[in-house]
Amino acid sequence: MSPGQLAFDLPHRAALGAEDFLVSECNLAAVRLIDAWPNWPDPVQVLVGPPASGKTHLVRVWQEGSGARMLDPVTAGLPWLDAQAPGTCIAVEDADSAGFDENTLFHLLNLAREKGFSVLLTARAGPNRWPFSLPDLVSRLSAVPVTDIGVPDEALLRTVMLKHFSDRQLTIEPKVLEFLALRIDRSLEAAAAAVDAVDRAALRSGRKISRQLVSEALERTATME
Known part of the structure; x- marks a missing residue:
């Protein structure tokens, strides 16, 4: 950094390899959520924030600490979920817009309780605004804790x-x-x-x-x- 540049006293958190995740008041609750695993009060958590707000960075941090696997909307369906061992951690990015099958997501939420999965979903908006119509899924998502990045x-x-x-x-x-x-x-x-x-x-x-x-x-x- 050159002498003419500014420096701000913000802590750094390593994320996505060499990149740093900058912690501030707007994302502190999200950082604390990641740090709180595996002692989450609910096995399923939703992380909400606008584009480029750091959701992916935090997912990668959580993956490094938990060994979480990524749920893919195209290839990871019901058989893939059933094959996961009890206690598996699963990350779901862009749950509201990536084209996930509703039955797959509902099954994932059920397995979180039946097999002790830890599940972290990210989205741009809260679950009440997700484009899902399966009644059981909508009902289940309405009870999932949401952490916002401001x-x-x-x-x-x-x-x-x-x-x-x-x-x-x-x-x-x-x-x-x-x-x-x-x-x-x-x-x-x-x-x-x-x-x-x-x-x-x-x-x-x-x-x-x-x-x-x-x-x-x-x-x-x-x-x-």
């Missing part, structure tokens, strides 16, 4: 952007970073997109990252949407 606070948003710039070997002055952070939506997806737009603008123009370049990059992005 909107990132300003410190997390700026730290994430600073990391993205650093990963691209780019430097950004503290005041320019603050200028950028105030002009994007408060989401990690928006932060990543903003850094990409600024990076492309800097490459095109051959200029250093400044307030003017940031303004031009964001304006260009807005006109393309």
Whole structure:
């Protein structure tokens, strides 16, 4: 990190290999959920958050600690579930949008109680908004505990952007970073997109990252949407 760059006092959690998971108030409950396994009060847990909020990172952390297997919507059906040993941990990513068979999910929830499975499902919205119609599945999901990843606070948003710039070997002055952070939506997806737009603008123009370049990059992005 260059002397001109900002640093924020946020703890780091290793996730997805070399990447770091940044812990802040908005995702602290989710981190505590992962840390609490295997002492979950309910064997099935749902982790909800917007795109790029860190759900996949936390699933990978949980897999490393639990040996959890990933349920695939195409190949992992009822026979695959029945073949799993008692106590197996199973992760289900994008449970609301990946095209999972409803009978398979219902059977998974039953096995969580019958065979002591630990199940972690992730989604962008809570189970009451999932596009399922099987009454028993809908009823069962309504009772599953849900942990939300909230909107990132300003410190997390700026730290994430600073990391993205650093990963691209780019430097950004503290005041320019603050200028950028105030002009994007408060989401990690928006932060990543903003850094990409600024990076492309800097490459095109051959200029250093400044307030003017940031303004031009964001304006260009807005006109393309």
